[in-house]
Structure formats: structure tokens, C-alpha cells
Amino acid sequence: MKKENTIDLKRREFLKNSSLGIAGASLSSGVVGTLVAPNAVATESKTVVTAAHWGPLGVVVENGKAVKSGPAIPTVIENELQSVVPDQLYSETRIKYPMVRKGYLANPGKSDTTMRGRDEWVRVTWDQALDLIDKEFKRVRSEGGFENIFGGSYGWKSSGSLHSSRTLLHRYLNATGGFVGHKGDYSTGAAQVIMPHVLGTIEVYEQQTSWETILESTDIIVLWSANPLTTLRIAWTATDQQGIEYFKKYQATGKRIICIDPIKSETCKMLNAEWIPTNTATDVPLMLGIAHTLVTQDKHDKAFLKKYTTGYAKFEEYLLGKVDGQAKDAEWASKLCGVPVDVIKQLAADFSSKRTMLMGGWGMQRQRHGEQTHWMMVTLASMLGQIGLPGGGFGFSYHYSNGGAPTTTGGVIGSMSATLDSDTTNTGQSWLSKSAKISFPLARIADVLLNPGKTIQYNGTEITYPDIKLIYWAGGNPFVHHQDTNTLVKAWQKPETIIVNEINWTPTARMADIVLPITTSYERNDLTMTGDYSMMHIVPMKQVVEPQFEARNDYDVFAELAKRAGVEDKFTEGKTEMDWLKFFYQSAFDAARKNRVLMPKFEKFWEENKPITFNASEKAKKWVRYGEFREDPLLNPLGTPSGKIEIYSDTVAKMNYDDCRGYPSWFEPEEFSGNVTPEHPLALVTPHPYYRLHSQLAHTSLRQKYAVKDREPVLIHTEDAKTRGIADGDIVRIFNGRGQVLAGAIVSDNIIKGTVGLCEGAWYDPLDLGMSEKPLCKNGCPNVLTMDIGTSNLAQGNSPNTCIVQVEKFTGEAPEVTVFKQPKQANA
Numbered sequence: 159m160k161k162e163n164t165i166d167l168k169r170r171e172f173l174k175n176s177s178l179g180i181a182g183a184s185l186s187s188g189v190v191g192t193l194v195a196p197n198a199v200a201t202e203s204k205t206v207v208t209a210a211h212w213g214p215l216g217v218v219v220e221n222g223k224a225v226k227s228g229p230a231i232p233t234v235i236e237n238e239l240q241s242v243v244p245d246q247l248y249s250e251t252r253i254k255y256p257m258v259r260k261g262y263l264a265n266p267g268k269s270d271t272t273m274r275g276r277d278e279w280v281r282v283t284w285d286q287a288l289d290l291i292d293k294e295f296k297r298v299r300s301e302g303g304f305e306n307i308f309g310g311s312y313g314w315k316s317s318g319s320l321h322s323s324r325t326l327l328h329r330y331l332n333a334t335g336g337f338v339g340h341k342g343d344y345s346t347g348a349a350q351v352i353m354p355h356v357l358g359t360i361e362v363y364e365q366q367t368s369w370e371t372i373l374e375s376t377d378i379i380v381l382w383s384a385n386p387l388t389t390l391r392i393a394w395t396a397t398d399q400q401g402i403e404y405f406k407k408y409q410a411t412g413k414r415i416i417c418i419d420p421i422k423s424e425t426c427k428m429l430n431a432e433w434i435p436t437n438t439a440t441d442v443p444l445m446l447g448i449a450h451t452l453v454t455q456d457k458h459d460k461a462f463l464k465k466y467t468t469g470y471a472k473f474e475e476y477l478l479g480k481v482d483g484q485a486k487d488a489e490w491a492s493k494l495c496g497v498p499v500d501v502i503k504q505l506a507a508d509f510s511s512k513r514t515m516l517m518g519g520w521g522m523q524r525q526r527h528g529e530q531t532h533w534m535m536v537t538l539a540s541m542l543g544q545i546g547l548p549g550g551g552f553g554f555s556y557h558y559s560n561g562g563a564p565t566t567t568g569g570v571i572g573s574m575s576a577t578l579d580s581d582t583t584n585t586g587q588s589w590l591s592k593s594a595k596i597s598f599p600l601a602r603i604a605d606v607l608l609n610p611g612k613t614i615q616y617n618g619t620e621i622t623y624p625d626i627k628l629i630y631w632a633g634g635n636p637f638v639h640h641q642d643t644n645t646l647v648k649a650w651q652k653p654e655t656i657i658v659n660e661i662n663w664t665p666t667a668r669m670a671d672i673v674l675p676i677t678t679s680y681e682r683n684d685l686t687m688t689g690d691y692s693m694m695h696i697v698p699m700k701q702v703v704e705p706q707f708e709a710r711n712d713y714d715v716f717a718e719l720a721k722r723a724g725v726e727d728k729f730t731e732g733k734t735e736m737d738w739l740k741f742f743y744q745s746a747f748d749a750a751r752k753n754r755v756l757m758p759k760f761e762k763f764w765e766e767n768k769p770i771t772f773n774a775s776e777k778a779k780k781w782v783r784y785g786e787f788r789e790d791p792l793l794n795p796l797g798t799p800s801g802k803i804e805i806y807s808d809t810v811a812k813m814n815y816d817d818c819r820g821y822p823s824w825f826e827p828e829e830f831s832g833n834v835t836p837e838h839p840l841a842l843v844t845p846h847p848y849y850r851l852h853s854q855l856a857h858t859s860l861r862q863k864y865a866v867k868d869r870e871p872v873l874i875h876t877e878d879a880k881t882r883g884i885a886d887g888d889i890v891r892i893f894n895g896r897g898q899v900l901a902g903a904i905v906s907d908n909i910i911k912g913t914v915g916l917c918e919g920a921w922y923d924p925l926d927l928g929m930s931e932k933p934l935c936k937n938g939c940p941n942v943l944t945m946d947i948g949t950s951n952l953a954q955g956n957s958p959n960t961c962i963v964q965v966e967k968f969t970g971e972a973p974e975v976t977v978f979k980q981p982k983q984a985n986a
């Protein structure tokens with residue numbers, strides 16, 4: 159039977175209501191207070207409110223054990239991620255005790271690092287582990303300095319303003335002499351660096367034109383490389399899922415939704431949208447083709463371009479072929495992107511005659527020259543002239559953290575600070591905060607480890623790589639998230655010491671020297687808000703159960719390490735867990751009072767066991783991004799050098815990069831559908847998964863919903879499967895010059911021919927690590943195949959969606975997936 163699949167889900171899966179008492183209770187009432195499950199059998203039963211990236215949760219605890227979980231605020235569509243709290247707590251993959259790699263314990267800091275990932279594990283006491291780490295830090299700091307310590311620790315650690323593992327690590331590292339960090343992230347590596355040159359802001363993590371005006375004014379929503387009904391299932395804080403609700407409301411109006419994507423995504427199916435299949439990495443040609451049509455039909459908004467933008471004329475010369483002899487017309491575009499010429503021309507006609515919101519997702523910028531897609535989309539929107547009008551223009555965060563859900567009036571809670579100056583009001587994208595002494599573009603990490611002292615270009619500056627001897631990671635999974643795993647394996651052997659704080663035996667934990675068992679967020683007390691942009695709720699994250707095995711909170715681990723370094727007071731400021739939470743709550747309380755919004759005192763809030771809800775003002779509901787700029791561009795200029803939208807950027811042009819010009823343009827990537835080879839004739843796209851947050855929850859029962867023969871599913875077009883003798887449900891081998899993985903085939907027409915789709919986040923599970931050049935990943939981690947190369951000299955972002963592969967039916971006995979079990983001797 160065909161499996162439900164993250165990238166080829168059937169509609170009924172979404173419509174099915176939850177059978178959980180919790181979900182049912184909150185769906186009908188939306189009141190957390192009524193969540194207490196009526197349970198006649200258990201003697202002691204309670205519902206505890208907490209939260210995760212996947213939203214505010216109610217967890218039913220019976221006799222001290224979590225038994226089920228569900229949403230604590232109403233959801234329009236079931237979010238299954240909310241249902242697996244017990245799986246997370248009692249998983250077979252939990253790290254139970256502090257563990258040290260055998261060879262490392264024998265020779266700390268001077269071990270055979272090629273044994274990482276295949277050595278035996280030795281159980282030690284907490285004191286032994288902490289003493290060992292403390293000693294190692296002292297050695298590395300005295301022999302070199304902070305330049306030898308990489309503490310960037312990128313990743314989606316759990317929600318919570320106190321127990322934020324990465325921030326706590328940075329706080330400890332700052333208190334003891336500093337560290338090397340990183341610039342940017344894997345999400346918007348390219349877009350966040352180019353956008354400030356074009357618009358004067360980072361754009362990708364900014365509030366969007368309010369959904370209320372979209373519902374009222376927009377005629378066409380274009381989901382361009384965006385899959386919001388998947389990606390809004392989570393948020394950086396905790397999702398309020400308002401975005402999903404708004405998409406459903408918009409669908410109910412019967413107005414058009416178009417998805418431009420190589421895959422017919424969950425969103426496309428669930429919203430019954432029009433699908434325009436396009437080749438991966440060819441959006442710039444497609445947009446140029448639309449732009450060219452606009453100009454030749456004189457449908458571009460010349461008044462807007464003149465008043466609000468700069469440099470259009472230079473771009474137009476390129477568009478019309480005056481620069482390189484190639485007009486970027488619909489015929490030219492069609493050959494590259496695979497969208498028929500008449501469709502391209504029709505899009506130009508529709509966009510220019512109807513109020514159109516171009517909602518740009520990020521998959522298309524996670525590739526070589528990823529800077530160009532978002533720059534070109536801003537340019538196209540400028541030519542359409544609807545920027546700053548209600549419901550028109552572009553938006554780069556409707557698919558993320560519920561952008562466009564109106565910002566509420568209330569208070570914002572404080573959060574733990576990485577620096578020691580008690581700046582406790584960090585909100586938003588905390589990984590972008592600058593507390594490291596020096597940093598490099600994040601996605602260059604393997605290159606950094608392999609080539610200390612090398613100099614690279616970055617956004618008009620030069621960066622020289624540090625020499626990393628010690629890595630400490632807390633709250634991320636680089637062996638899943640980073641591109642070209644086989645290169646990373648080699649790079650990872652360079653440092654002398656690698657320490658990982660983890661909940662589970664993830665691929666990264668397995669590659670460490672010292673592993674510390676950490677609590678899940680359900681084993682400690684914390685606070686979070688929801689929505690990221692809406693700031694709609696304050697949610698108590700109450701401890702659900704006692705810590706499992708010997709797991710400790712990151713906070714306590716770093717407090718202990720700070721104590722050994724003589725800086726405990728600096729780290730803790732003498733506060734307990736509850737002291738911190740009261741302190742964070744008080745910032746919101748004070749701000750709310752200024753806004754004339756009533757909040758209960760902390761004690762009452764904590765006792766009540768339910769989220770506080772704030773409301774949005776009428777003004778917030780009518781808010782239009784760039785509305786003020788449109789009204790008066792002189793009074794409200796953008797933060798660019800010209801104060802206008804820079805279609806041509808002098809700043810970028812003067813960087814003189816051969817891989818990024820002064821205006822948005824097409825660069826052929828090294829690997830894409832247009833230059834496949836006989837050996838590797840298929841393009842690979844690696845979207846984000848419906849049933850996981852990256853690698854998180856991969857070890858839960860949700861896996862049963864998508865795994866094919868216990869492997870990550872790969873979506874392959876019917877004809878591509880047929881020519882290879884591959885049937886639905888077959889185990890296949892996907893390979894290229896960089897590596898090989900097994901996966902389970904989903905044969906379908908819901909992907910463009912010539913491209914295969916394999917979701918990011920599948921745990922890396924090498925068959926014979928250290929024994930062969932390119933060990934087979936038994937589970938299907940796409941990054942074994944992807945290319946580790948910067949997007950360009952400008953942003954140096956990651957480029958996973960620039961990749962070609964071959965797929966063949968796997969014959970013979972498929973090796974068992976073992977990565978979700980305890981590693982050798984770790985069960986001691």
C-alpha cells in the first residue's frame with residue numbers, strides 16, 4: 159500500500175480529526191482550562207500546559223507519566239507534531255548518562271579523531287564529565303585563546319526564554335573568555351545578506367502586510383517556492399498557527415492561489431491551488447520571462463519605478479538583451495524553467511491586472527546564486543507597482559512563523575542573554591545576535607575546519623578563517639543540517655575536542671568526544687510567547703515530568719561549568735529557575751501596563767496553567783508593509799543608500815564579484831536540471847518535512863506516517879521511475895560523486911519530471927563509517943548528496959538545492975536502519 163508521505167500527502171490525512179481528547183477539547187472550546195481529560199480509571203491525572211516550536215501544548219500526566227498530548231489553543235487543521243510528547247520523553251534514542259568516547263577518555267585532546275562516530279562509549283559520572291570539560295577548556299584557552307573555540311552552535315534547540323541551550327552556551331563562553339561564532343543561518347543565508355542592499359532591511363524576518371488586508375484586497379496569492387501549510391506548523395517561539403487559519407479563510411473566498419514549485423506541495427493540495435511545476439533553481443529565468451513580457455507589452459508601472467526605485471534602466475538593458483545579446487523573453491525562460499511560454503505570458507497579464515501578492519519562500523534561495531531570486535522578486539514586484547498597496551507587492555515571511563498575523567498589543571517577555579550586561583529583552587531571531595568576538599559565514603564551517611588561515615570574500619569584506627581546536631554544540635544537529643556530509647566527516651576530525659549537549663543520540667552526538675544528556679523542555683519550567691510576529695500569547699511551559707535517567711538542564715550544566723571556572727555568580731546572577739521566569743514575566747507585565755493591558759501577577763498566571771492571550775488593534779489589522787514609504791518616500795525613506803528600492807546597487811556592483819552583479823541576473827548554477835549529465839541525470843530538491851522539524855521528532859511514532867520500508871521517502875516522477883524499473887515502495891539508491899543514500903520510492907506525478915525530492919532532516923546513518931570513502935547512508939539523509947559551496951562571494955550562504963543525482967532500484971539485502979537505537983555500549 160502507498161504510504162502517506164511528507165512530500166506527497168493525501169488530502170484525507172489533513173481532514174481527519176484527532177481522536178485525542180485534548181485536541182478535541184481545545185478544538186471545540188479553545189480553552190485550556192477545560193483540557194483536563196475526563197479519566198475514570200487513572201487515580202492521579204492532570205493536564206499540564208507547556209509549549210514547543212509546534213505550539214502551546216496540553217500534556218496529560220497519569221501517575222507521574224506523560225500519556226498523551228495535544229494543542230492547548232484551537233487549531234484549524236490537526237498538527238500531529240503536537241501529539242508525540244510521550245514519544246519524545248520515553249524514546250529509545252534518549253541519552254541516559256554522560257558518555258565519553260573510549261579513545262578520547264584515554265587521551266583527552268590528543269586522541270585519534272578518525273575514531274569519531276565509530277568508537278565505543280564509556281559511561282562516566284557527571285562530575286567526571288564536567289571536570290574533563292573544564293580541564294579541556296583551560297588547556298585550550300591557555301595554549302591559544304578564544305580563536306580556537308567554536309561555540310556557534312547553530313540550531314533549533316527547544317523553545318523557552320530561559321532554557322535556550324545555545325544562548326546559555328554563549329553566556330558560559332562569554333563569561334570565560336569568548337568564542338568564535340558565526341554569521342547568518344541556513345534558513346535565509348543568501349536573502350538576509352542581499353536584502354539590506356536592496357530594501358535596507360533584512361526583510362525575511364519582518365512582519366508582513368496584515369492578513370486582514372490580504373483577505374480583503376488580494377486577488378491572487380502566488381506561493382513562490384513556499385509551502386506554508388507545512389512550514390507554519392512550527393515557529394521559532396511556538397506557532398500560533400494563525401497563518402494556516404488565514405490561508406484556509408482565503409481559500410474559502412474562492413480567490414486564486416498559484417503555487418510555483420517543482421513539487422505539488424502539501425499546501426498546494428490542501429488549498430486546492432493551481433500548480434505551476436517548475437524546474438528547481440530556474441526561478442530567476444521565470445521571473446525574467448514575466449518581466450520581459452511586461453516590458454514588451456508596456457505593462458510595467460513606470461511611475462512606480464521612477465518614484466520608488468533606483469537603477470531600473472540598467473536592469474532593463476540586461477533584461478532586453480542589450481548587455482549580453484540574449485533577450486530574457488518568455489521563450490528563453492521557458493526552455494530553462496519548463497513552464498510553457500503561454501503560461502509565462504498569462505502570468506504577466508494576470509499579475510499586472512490583478513492585485514497580486516508574491517509570497518516568496520526560501521527553498522529557492524538555498525542554492526547557488528540564491529541572492530538573485532529574492533532580489534529579482536522585489537524587482538518584478540516593483541515593475542508590477544503594487545508594493546505598499548493593501549494586499550499587493552511581495553512578502554518573504556508569510557510561510558514562516560505566521561508572518562502577516564497582526565501584531566498584538568500587550569507585553570513581550572524577557573529572555574536569557576548571551577552577554578553578561580543583563581540585556582534580558584532579546585526577542586526574535588536570537589541566533590542573529592552578535593555575542594561572539596569573531597565569526598565566519600555559518601555554512602562555511604567544513605571549509606573553516608579544513609583550511610584554517612584561508613581568506614574568503616564576504617559581502618564586500620575579507621574573512622580569515624580561525625583555527626578551531628574545540629567545538630561545543632548545544633541545540634543543533636550539524637551532521638544532519640550541513641551539506642556534503644562526507645566532507646564534513648573529514649573536517650570534523652580536525653578539532654582536538656568536540657562536546658555535544660543533546661537529548662538524543664543524534665548523528666551529531668554520535669560524532670562527539672563528550673556527550674552530556676539533556677532534558678527535553680517537558681522536564682523543566684520555562685516561558686514562551688507564540689507567533690514570533692503576532693506575539694499573541696504568553697505560555698507557561700510547566701514541567702510535565704521529572705528528568706529521565708541522568709538528564710540535566712543545559713542551564714545547570716553551564717552553571718556547573720561556570721562554577722569550575724570561578725564565574726558562577728556571573729552566570730547565574732544568583733537566580734533560580736523560578737526567579738528568572740518571574741523576572742522575564744515582569745518585563746511583559748510592565749510593558750502591558752504601559753499599553754493599558756491587564757495581566758495577572760506571575761503567581762496567578764503560573765497557577766492558572768493556561769496561556770495569556772493578547773489582541774491586535776484595528777490599526778495592526780490594517781497594517782501594510784511599505785505603506786508609509788509609498789505614501790511619502792521622502793519622509794519615510796528606506797535604509798538603502800538611495801532611500802529607495804535598489805534594483806541596481808552601486809554598493810554591490812563595487813564589490814566586483816563575478817558571481818553577483820549590481821542588478822539581479824541569471825547565473826547558471828554548477829548543477830541543475832539544465833546541465834544534468836548522463837551519470838547524474840536528475841536534479842535533487844530537499845524541502846522541509848511535514849511531520850518533523852528538521853531532524854526533530856524523526857525518532858517518534860510520526861515516522862510510521864511517512865517512512866517507506868523504514869527509509870526516508872523520495873518523491874520520483876512516474877516516468878523517471880518507469881525508465882529505471884522503480885515501483886512505488888521500492889528501496890532505491892540515490893547517488894552522485896559526493897555520496898550515496900538509500901531511500902524509499904514514492905512514485906507520483908506530484909513532482910516535475912527530471913527532479914527528485916528528498917526532505918531535509920533525515921538522520922544520517924552511515925553503514926560503514928571510516929571503512930569506505932563514501933559510506934552508504936541507510937536512512938536517506940539528503941546532505942550526503944548535496945554540495946558544500948557558498949551561494950556566492952556576497953552571502954556565502956548554503957546551497958543544498960543545487961544538486962544532481964542518479965537513482966536506481968536497490969537490489970540485494972538492505973541494511974537495517976540503526977540510528978534510532980542506542981549506540982554501542984551506551985546503554986551501560
Ligand SMILES: Nc1nc2c(c(=O)[nH]1)N[C@H]1C(S)=C(S)[C@@H](COP(=O)(O)OP(=O)(O)OC[C@H]3O[C@@H](n4cnc5c(=O)[nH]c(N)nc54)[C@H](O)[C@@H]3O)O[C@H]1N2
Nearest residue numbers: 313314316323344345633634635639659852853854918958
Ligand atoms: N539539504 C538541506 N539541508 C538543510 C536545509 C534544507 O532545506 N536542505 N535547511 C537548513 C535549515 S533552514 C535549517 S534551520 C537547518 C536545521 O538544522 P538544526 O536546527 O540543526 O536541526 P534540528 O533537527 O532542529 O536540530 C536541533 C537539535 O537540538 C536538539 N535540542 C532540542 N532541544 C534542546 C535543548 O534544550 N538542549 C540541547 N542541548 N539540545 C536540544 C534536538 O534534539 C536536535 O538534535 O537545516 C539546514 N539544512
Ligand SMILES: Nc1nc2c(c(=O)[nH]1)N[C@H]1C(S)=C(S)[C@@H](COP(=O)(O)OP(=O)(O)OC[C@H]3O[C@@H](n4cnc5c(=O)[nH]c(N)nc54)[C@H](O)[C@@H]3O)O[C@H]1N2
Nearest residue numbers: 345383385389418438439519520521522845846850851852
Ligand atoms: N513542518 C516544518 N515546518 C518548518 C520547518 C520544518 O523542518 N518542518 N523548518 C522551518 C525552518 S528552520 C525554515 S528555514 C522554514 C523553511 O521554509 P522554506 O525554505 O520556504 O521551505 P522549503 O521546504 O525549503 O521550500 C519551500 C518550497 O520551495 C520549493 N522549492 C525548493 N527549491 C525551489 C526552487 O528552486 N524553485 C521553486 N519555485 N521552488 C523551490 C520546495 O519544493 C518547497 O515546496 O520552514 C520552517 N518550518
Ligand SMILES: [Mo]
Nearest residue numbers: 343344345346
Ligand atoms: Mo531554517
